[in-house]
Structure formats: structure tokens, C-alpha cells
Amino acid sequence: MKLSALNASPIDYRKLVTEHGSPLLVLDGDAIRKQYSSLQKALPGVALHYALKPLPHDAVIAVLKELDGYFDLATNGEVDLVRDVGVDPARCIHSHPIKRDSDIRYALEYGCKTFVVDNICELEKFVAYKDVAKLLLRVSFRNPDTKIDLSKKFGCRQEEALTLLKQAKELGVNIIGLSFHVGSQAVNPMRHSNAVAACNQIIAEAAAQGITLSTLDIGGGFPVSYDGKAFDIVEYCAPIREELAKLPAHIRVLAEPGRYISAPAVTSVSSVMGIAQRGDQTWYYLDDGVYGSYSGQIYDHMVYPLSFPYASGKPQLSVLSGPTCDSIDVIREDIMLPPLKVGEIVIGHVMGAYTWASATEFNFFRKANFVVVNGPRQMKAVNAA
Numbered sequence: 001m002k003l004s005a006l007n008a009s010p011i012d013y014r015k016l017v018t019e020h021g022s023p024l025l026v027l028d029g030d031a032i033r034k035q036y037s038s039l040q041k042a043l044p045g046v047a048l049h050y051a052l053k054p055l056p057h058d059a060v061i062a063v064l065k066e067l068d069g070y071f072d073l074a075t076n077g078e079v080d081l082v083r084d085v086g087v088d089p090a091r092c093i094h095s096h097p098i099k100r101d102s103d104i105r106y107a108l109e110y111g112c113k114t115f116v117v118d119n120i121c122e123l124e125k126f127v128a129y130k131d132v133a134k135l136l137l138r139v140s141f142r143n144p145d146t147k148i149d150l151s152k153k154f155g156c157r158q159e160e161a162l163t164l165l166k167q168a169k170e171l172g173v174n175i176i177g178l179s180f181h182v183g184s185q186a187v188n189p190m191r192h193s194n195a196v197a198a199c200n201q202i203i204a205e206a207a208a209q210g211i212t213l214s215t216l217d218i219g220g221g222f223p224v225s226y227d228g229k230a231f232d233i234v235e236y237c238a239p240i241r242e243e244l245a246k247l248p249a250h251i252r253v254l255a256e257p258g259r260y261i262s263a264p265a266v267t268s269v270s271s272v273m274g275i276a277q278r279g280d281q282t283w284y285y286l287d288d289g290v291y292g293s294y295s296g297q298i299y300d301h302m303v304y305p306l307s308f309p310y311a312s313g314k315p316q317l318s319v320l321s322g323p324t325c326d327s328i329d330v331i332r333e334d335i336m337l338p339p340l341k342v343g344e345i346v347i348g349h350v351m352g353a354y355t356w357a358s359a360t361e362f363n364f365f366r367k368a369n370f371v372v373v374n375g376p377r378q379m380k381a382v383n384a385a
């Protein structure tokens with residue numbers, strides 16, 4: 001990513017750190033709006049259910065609620081979050097394929113009635129709720145193009161789908177459609193479009209057996225750029241749109257985007273705590289690291305673009321380390337950086353997905369506080385969470 005472009009940001013990070021402390025995560029509601037509307041443009045007619053897991057933050061939910069968005073939940077905590085923001089439960093689905101009975105009841109009590117299953121054990125749990133619950137059958141489509149291949153862990157085999165649909169019919173459980181997730185940061189759109197084609201085939205086979213399906217949920221996985229290269233989501237989705245157009249006209253299509261909506265909306269602000277010269281490398285110890293906001297480098301396998309808006313001078317071989325006492329807590333090694341001072345600010349970009357959500361407080365280094373800018377209209381213009 002071009003550092004000059006990143007540094008052109010109008011946000012005064014020093015002022016934010018003075019007011020709110022460090023480390024911080026700056027969440028920009030306008031970026032959420034922009035991502036949501038560009039994905040809407042790329043997938044016209046598809047109901048976009050924001051998957052809360054990459055960034056379960058109430059300001060994101062509130063911004064999307066103002067845009068008449070939909071939501072994808074997976075846990076009781078996520079149910080609590082949307083309920084607290086006042087989201088209509090009819091605009092939510094619960095897409096965790098494996099749930100306890102108590103989780104099903106928790107979501108139903110809120111009013112969320114659409115769930116996902118992918119096996120007979122899960123299907124049988126819904127016999128007790130067959131008069132209220134509507135189900136989507138998740139089908140597995142493996143994706144070797146991504147490190148986050150969610151179909152390894154979830155989804156029935158394509159050959160099993162028809163049998164499960166018939167079993168549901170025998171149990172009197174209402175399966176209304178199919179769902180899939182082709183893996184997160186799915187850089188190849190053919191993974192989505194091939195999965196849509198395969199589901200279209202299953203829908204036709206089911207219809208031939210007298211089982212009418214009305215819904216297809218194409219999951220999440222829509223990627224963002226982590227290297228500063230321009231990325232056009234409308235162009236990316238072209239093969240997906242082409243395949244969606246072949247579905248029977250009565251099929252309602254929904255999606256569960258997470259990363260695409262939230263990743264570009266958060267900027268990490270951390271500060272240098274200490275500096276040590278070790279051999280030919282200058283080590284900078286920041287107050288945030290891979291146990292904190294940079295946890296996505298471990299769990300999500302992403303590397304975030306960095307910038308140093310206030311640094312100048314001759315670049316030298318450096319290491320950027322997190323604050324904890326663990327040696328794994330290193331953000332970047334062998335990089336050329338201008339000299340930094342104690343207290344100097346380091347910026348991490350595109351850090352709104354699977355970062356803070358998976359951060360820990362190991363060693364009692366607290367998680368970064370949020371500062372929301374351009375937030376929902378009913379909240380203050382800038383507020384710290």
C-alpha cells in the first residue's frame with residue numbers, strides 16, 4: 001500500500017491518543033456505509049446479512065440498521081448485541097451449523113427463526129421447534145485458494161444433501177433452502193459461482209422429488225485488499241451474478257458478508273513503549289501486538305499494511321514487536337523503518353475484521369479501546385467505547 005495515500009488521512013491520531021489513550025482502534029462508520037453499498041451494487045437483489053463475528057461492535061450494527069441491513073448471528077452474545085441495538089429479529093438469521101438446544105431457544109426467544117443445519121443430529125434438534133423454525137441446509141464446498149477454508153469443518157457433502165432434505169421432510173422439519181460458505185477472503189469468485197451452480201442443481205433435484213426450496217444463502221467470503229492494490233467488488237462478483245441469474249425466479253438469495261463490510265473500516269493506533277538495539281536490528285516494542293489487535297496475523301493469517309505518519313529519517317533494519325513477554329508477539333521483522341521515538345504512533349490499516357474480535361488480554365495488556373467516527377446518527381459524532 002502506498003504510504004503517502006495512507007498518511008493523507010485527515011484524522012489527527014496524536015490528538016486521539018491524547019484524548020483516549022493508546023492503543024486505539026478507530027472505527028469509521030462511513031467506511032461501513034461505503035462497503036455495504038458497494039456490495040449491494042455488486043449483488044443487486046441479494047439481502048446482505050452482516051456476519052457479526054469479524055467485528056461484533058454495536059456502532060457497526062447501528063450504522064447497518066440505519067441502512068435497513070440484515071444480520072447473521074452465530075452465538076447468544078451476538079443475539080444480545082443486535083437485540084440491544086434494537087434490530088428487528090425478522091432481519092436476522094442464525095447460521096451456526098452446530099448449536100445447543102439452549103442456543104436455539106435463546107435465538108427463538110429473541111424472535112430469530114431462521115437457522116442453519118448440516119447433519120441429522122442437528123436436524124433432530126429442530127423437531128421440537130418444527131412449527132416455528134425455518135432451516136437452511138449448509139452444503140460443503142472446499143476451497144484450497146484460502147487459508148480459511150470453512151467447508152472443512154462445516155457443511156454436508158453435496159451427495160448427502162438430497163437425503164437430508166428427505167429426512168427433514170419425514171421429521172416434519174421445514175427446510176426452506178440451502179446455504180454455503182466458500183471460505184473467508186475467497187480471492188477467486190469462481191468458488192462462489194460454482195457453488196451457486198451446484199446448489200441450483202440440488203434445488204432442481206429436490207423439486208423433482210416434491211421438495212420445494214425457496215432460499216439460497218451464498219454465505220460470506222467476499223475479499224478485501226490487504227496490499228493496497230485496487231479491488232473492484234462489482235467486477236469480482238460478475239461471475240456470481242451470472243450464476244445467480246440462472247436460479248429459478250422464486251428463489252430468494254441472501255449473503256452473510258463479514259470481512260468485506262468491516263475490514264477497511266478500522267485503523268489501529270498504537271504507540272512505541274520502548275526501543276532496544278539488538279545486533280543490527282532496532283526493536284520497537286508497541287503497546288499492541290499479536291495477542292491484541294494484531295491477533296488476526298495468527299488466527300486469520302492476514303498481514304496488515306502499516307504506516308508511520310509522524311516518522312522521518314533514514315530507514316534502518318527494524319523489528320516491530322508487541323508488548324507481551326512472549327517471543328511469538330512480533331508484528332513484523334526485518335523491515336526498513338525510519339527511526340521511531342518512544343511514544344511515536346504506528347498505524348495499522350484494514351484492521352476491522354478478525355482483529356479485535358480475537359484479541360486477548362494476555363499479560364493484562366488491555367484490549368484497544370474503540371473511537372467511533374462518522375458513527376450512527378443517533379450516537380455522538382466521536383465517542384470512545
Ligand SMILES: Cc1ncc(COP(=O)(O)O)c(C=O)c1O
Nearest residue numbers: 051184185220221256257258259
Ligand atoms: C457462517 C459464517 N457466515 C459468515 C461468515 C463471515 O465470513 P466473511 O468474513 O469471510 O465474509 C463466517 C465466517 O467465519 C461464517 O462462519
